[in-house]
Amino acid sequence: MQYLPIFTKLDNKPVLIIGGGEVALRKCRAFLQARGRVTLVAPEFCHELLEMAQEKTVTLVHDYFSPEQLDGQMLVIAATDLNAVNEAVFNAANERNIFVNVVDDQPKCSFIFPSIVDRNPITIAISSAGTAPVLARRLREKLETLIPQHIGPLAELVGSFRHKVKQRFKQFSDRRQFWESVFDSQVVSKVQTGDIDAASAQLDAMLNNTVEPEGEVYVIGAGPGDPELLTLKALQLMQQADVVVYDYLVSDEIMELVRRDADLICVGKRMGNHSVEQHDTNQLLVRLAKEGKKVCRIKGGDPFIYGRGGEEVQVLVANHVSYQIVPGITAAAGCAAYAGIPLTHRDHAQAIQFVTGHCKKDGQDLDWRSLAQPHQTLAVYMGVVKSPHIQAQLLEHGRAATTPVAIVENGTRKNQRVVTGQLGSLAELIEHNNIQSPALLIIGEVAQLHHELAWFGKQSQTSSFAQPLTDIA
Numbered sequence: 001m002q003y004l005p006i007f008t009k010l011d012n013k014p015v016l017i018i019g020g021g022e023v024a025l026r027k028c029r030a031f032l033q034a035r036g037r038v039t040l041v042a043p044e045f046c047h048e049l050l051e052m053a054q055e056k057t058v059t060l061v062h063d064y065f066s067p068e069q070l071d072g073q074m075l076v077i078a079a080t081d082l083n084a085v086n087e088a089v090f091n092a093a094n095e096r097n098i099f100v101n102v103v104d105d106q107p108k109c110s111f112i113f114p115s116i117v118d119r120n121p122i123t124i125a126i127s128s129a130g131t132a133p134v135l136a137r138r139l140r141e142k143l144e145t146l147i148p149q150h151i152g153p154l155a156e157l158v159g160s161f162r163h164k165v166k167q168r169f170k171q172f173s174d175r176r177q178f179w180e181s182v183f184d185s186q187v188v189s190k191v192q193t194g195d196i197d198a199a200s201a202q203l204d205a206m207l208n209n210t211v212e213p214e215g216e217v218y219v220i221g222a223g224p225g226d227p228e229l230l231t232l233k234a235l236q237l238m239q240q241a242d243v244v245v246y247d248y249l250v251s252d253e254i255m256e257l258v259r260r261d262a263d264l265i266c267v268g269k270r271m272g273n274h275s276v277e278q279h280d281t282n283q284l285l286v287r288l289a290k291e292g293k294k295v296c297r298i299k300g301g302d303p304f305i306y307g308r309g310g311e312e313v314q315v316l317v318a319n320h321v322s323y324q325i326v327p328g329i330t331a332a333a334g335c336a337a338y339a340g341i342p343l344t345h346r347d348h349a350q351a352i353q354f355v356t357g358h359c360k361k362d363g364q365d366l367d368w369r370s371l372a373q374p375h376q377t378l379a380v381y382m383g384v385v386k387s388p389h390i391q392a393q394l395l396e397h398g399r400a401a402t403t404p405v406a407i408v409e410n411g412t413r414k415n416q417r418v419v420t421g422q423l424g425s426l427a428e429l430i431e432h433n434n435i436q437s438p439a440l441l442i443i444g445e446v447a448q449l450h451h452e453l454a455w456f457g458k459q460s461q462t463s464s465f466a467q468p469l470t471d472i473a
Contacts, residue, residue: 221328
């Protein structure tokens with residue numbers, strides 16, 4: 001370990017920066033954020049520093065560097081573009097045993113600036129000991145996707161209870177067990193939704209042993225398959241769940257991101273084969289939540305777009321079960337984008353309709369006259385099996401047989417396949433190419449743009465360094 005990681009309290013402590021340009025400004029802002037008392041020395045200063053001096057947030061000394069300027073300082077930064085000046089600052093600081101940082105000159109640094117994930121009062125610092133600052137910044141970006149914003153307010157809340165907890169539990173092991181139960185409780189989700197008063201009240205009740213375990217259901221949209229299309233909130237809640245209730249449409253790559261020790265329950269539905277009836281799934285969610293468990297109900301696409309999420313949430317409401325809803329990228333948006341097909345386009349489609357080829361047995365038939373209108377896009381979910389009927393109805397109600405169509409199979413996934421043709425041969429295209437679910441039908445003039453705009457799998461892709469971590473316990 002080349003540098004000892006420490007967090008220094010700079011409240012009104014004297015800090016000196018030699019330099020007056022953009023780099024000095026950046027370092028100055030960092031010190032001011034930590035409430036340091038900043039002085040800058042340079043013959044000239046940038047406009048922003050001059051404004052800060054007028055506002056009396058910093059002190060500017062219009063002068064060249066001299067060693068006596070270091071007297072009484074706690075930290076020193078050399079941020080000039082003159083090597084001789086930077087070296088003089090380094091030597092003078094060492095003689096006085098003052099911590100010094102020469103910007104972009106790691107051998108002349110007795111302290112360095114880490115990349116920071118700031119969730120005040122939680123602070124995470126990442127350092128490469130000055131050898132690879134861009135890599136450290138990339139790691140910080142990855143952590144930014146994983147550390148939720150509510151961690152800061154949560155830390156402030158539990159910090160305000162530390163004294164009470166110490167009075168209530170004399171043994172360290174008892175206090176640790178209590179805090180573990182807090183972080184596994186709905187105190188966290190209440191802070192997440194901004195209800196600090198309710199979270200505080202629950203903490204009080206837990207401290208007095210008056211709270212029964214309270215479960216919650218997270219209804220989460222997993223998107224069409226690519227794990228990098230998950231929202232940050234979805235990933236964070238997936239990592240918190242005790243039980244994961246999932247469908248077949250959730251990709252294996254996404255399932256690898258759930259909490260490692262969570263119980264997995266598949267309630268998947270496939271055409272003609274419902275492994276668990278919807279009523280039973282609804283009751284399963286209620287039962288698990290009533291047992292005090294955090295339940296991740298994860299669905300392909302978006303739970304409120306042909307995902308039966310509304311039906312399940314209605315049952316949760318009727319049974320007084322707490323829940324959160326996390327939208328996902330619906331198949332129409334994700335598959336169309338990865339196929340290079342804009343769902344709307346000023347030259348081709350001024351409207352879009354989402355429809356499903358699989359409705360309730362006693363449900364109303366679709367308004368085919370409306371769906372057959374030109375210059376609009378139809379995104380048909382679960383339409384593979386019913387494609388002969390869809391084709392016939394659209395043609396019967398006036399849609400031209402030459403209307404472009406695209407079938408996107410396994411959209412956004414590594415094995416994505418796009419088949420294009422015309423409406424008059426839609427069913428034949430599906431049969432001839434042995435199209436399998438999941439597949440999305442895109443019907444309309446925009447489908448012809450696939451050949452011009454296709455990109456996924458057609459060109460080298462930049463590696464996504466910030467993809468979600470898959471090895472989180």
